Amino acid sequence: VSVGTGTGDGTIELELMNDGSIVDSTGNALGAGLLGPDGYTLDRTPPTLTITSTENDPTSAGLIPVTITFSEAIGSFVESQILLTNAVPETFSGDGTTYTAELIPLSDGVITVNVGANAVQDLAGNDNQTGAMFAITYQMPAGEGEGEGEGEGEGEGEGEGEGEGEGEGEGEGEGEGEGEGEGEGEGEGEGEGEGEGEGEGEDCLAMCPEDDVDADGDGLTACEEACYGLNDNKTDSDDDGMADVFEVRFGLDPLFNDADDDLDQDGLTNLEEFLENSDPSDPSVPNETFFVDNSGSDVTGDGSADRPFQTIGFAIAQTSPRVGFPSRVMVRNGTYVEDITLRRRVIVEGQTRDGVVLMGQVVGAPSSIIRRLTLMPAGDETYMMDINDVTMRVVRVSFVGTTARDVTGILVDGDTVDKTVIDLCSFRSLGVGIDIGGAVPVIRRCSFGDIPASFGDPIRPGAAIIIRAFESEEATSKSIGDATDPETGWNDFLMSIEGDAVINERDEAINMQSNYWGVDNLAEAEARVSGPSVVEPILATSSAVLAASVFCTVWQDTDQKRIGDAELTLEVSAFKTITDNTDGIYAFPAISEGQYSVVVNALGFQERRMDITVAAGELKSVTIAMRAETTGGEGEGEGEGEGCPLSTTSTKTIAEHGSDIFLGGVTLLAMLATSLVYRRKER
Secondary structure (H helix, E strand, O other): OOOOOOOOOOEOOOOOOOOOOEOOOOOOOOOOOOOOOOOOEEOOOOOOOOEOOOOOOOOOOOOOEEEEEOOOOOOOOOHHHHEOEEEEEEEEEEEEOOEEEEEEEEOEEEEEEEOOOOOOOOOOOOOOOOOOOEEEOOOOOOOOOOOOOEEEEEOOOOOOOOOOOOOOOOOOOOOEEEOOOOOOOOOOOEOOOOOOOEOOOHHHOOOOOOOOOOOOOOOOOOOHHHHHOOOOOOOOOOOOOOOHHHHHOOOOOOOOOOOOOOOOOOOOOOHHHHHOOOOOOOOOOOEEEEEEEEOOOOOOOOOOOOOEOOOOHHHHHHHOOOEOOOOEEEEEEEEOOEEEEEOEEEEEEEEOOEEEEEOOOEEOOOOOOOEEEEEEEEOOOOOEEEEEOHHHEEEEEEEEOOOOOOOEEEEEEEEOOHHHHOOOEEEOOOOEEEOOOOOOOOEEOOOOEEEEEEEOOOOOOOOEEEOOEOOOOOOOOOOOOOOOOOOEOOOOEEEEEEEOEEOOOOOOOOEEEOOOOOOOOHHHHHEEEEOOEOOOOOOOOOHHHOOOEEEEEEEEEOOOOOOOEEEEEOOOOOOOOEEEOEEOEEEEEOOOOOEEEEEOOOOOOOOEEEEEEEEEOEEEEEEEEEEEEOOOOOOOOOOOOOOOOOOOOOOOOOOOOOOOOOOOOOOOOOOHHHHHHHHOOOO
């Protein structure tokens, strides 16, 4: 029987009336009270939602809680369906009608949280007809990031007056002369620059007017720059990638390229400290740091540089990272035989890549980083690193297998690995370099070689990368190389890979553009891939693994506050406009050598443009000071040399942040069960 359901919500039910008219073939009437099947509920009402927070507006909280409440239970809702500006998610959870997230602000200004229309469905399949937006203003706490108010004056006399050693900076002033003196607080400066000079430099700074022009927007006025012998038309007079005001503030030399030095001996170069907005003179900044040494002790050591711990795992257990303040474990050169489990917001970093050898397995953790070391199997392990449903970074790690070539370097599985980054790593003497059973992570600037065509018992195919069969309605997987995305590609698949370089078991084609395949012929490159793929364009053999990088710090010219909502374009290139950033630093981490124009746009500011030349393999650090829009007159700062100084000599790796970072949902096909069981049976 077909019936109409009418309109609106409600329940529809079919009942058979017992009036004696319904009989069976022998004349027996229908029994009393017998009804039809249970009724059906009709639900045509779309779900609605609200977004709220317990924080007041404005707020200075470093972690902002947000609650998303639906009018009824919905089928599925994942983190990637939340659209954010000026914030990144730290946590996300919930089910049914209520979901919560904690957001980390990126910079001063308005944070918006938006869930669009038709983003979710209720259990009856109704789409939400309207979305919701929540906005809150974030204000950085007063005084955050400033110095402790200690001034040092080394001039003629004792240096204890307020004039001696006085600097206009965030708490420190220094000078050198014939005598010495110190005064805590008495040399304290208040302003956007700070005083450092030799002999008569202090007198020069004292004569500088407070309202003097600052043409390059670096926080030092033209008069102050003249006192230091600097150029007020360049934010970085010595072209070492660090702004003049940063070098003056922390006692570096703004007229000498000291980017690769490590003033506080904490394992981060001065340039890396600048890019992390850190203090290069204090080893405890930006992170709580514990040291590990083979000669140390987990019993009598305290993790300091002088009394290090002995094992990496013990040091990790002692960390106490906080939101925005990850902890670091610095491992000195030596061989360490242990399995380690990383911890959320903890960075494990080797002193040198070849000098630190870890023999054992590594288990990843959300927002963790492991970098600059060599990983080898200690026994009969089938894999060396497990990245299972976490977002993390693996940087400059060498994965070295055995002569049997039967070990897998990294196993990757889960819902949230699409934002995991595997960068500048090498994979040698392995059965499989990276075995992917989930979303595809960012794999860039890695090198693969000495991998057999098959290995193991039973025999299985070997490859640099295997992408297992997989499907998901929600996850957004990264490619192995996208010619329009400067964050991908530049991997080196050496000819010592005896079988397929990449095996794709999925039905959809995976982008594998901008990689080096050991050949210059497109057909030969495509022949090194099994499964659907887009390989063109390929990198010429002469450009192999020489990707250049550009890191651009964007700040306001009036107060040097970093801008987190800018849009950067690299002209002329095929790269898309980038908006993702870490504390106002925007990255083009994998580009080819050449001449470009960096174009920066931000709401309320004039467009800035800078011509740059990038050499193969070069890391170039750029600082751009943005000027507020004006009602008339010509735009400022266009052309080479204004507002965007360049570093042309530093080649160190940028220190990644673990916040991401930033940072879909996936399900595995039933057909994948056998391979996944095998891949993970040892866990």
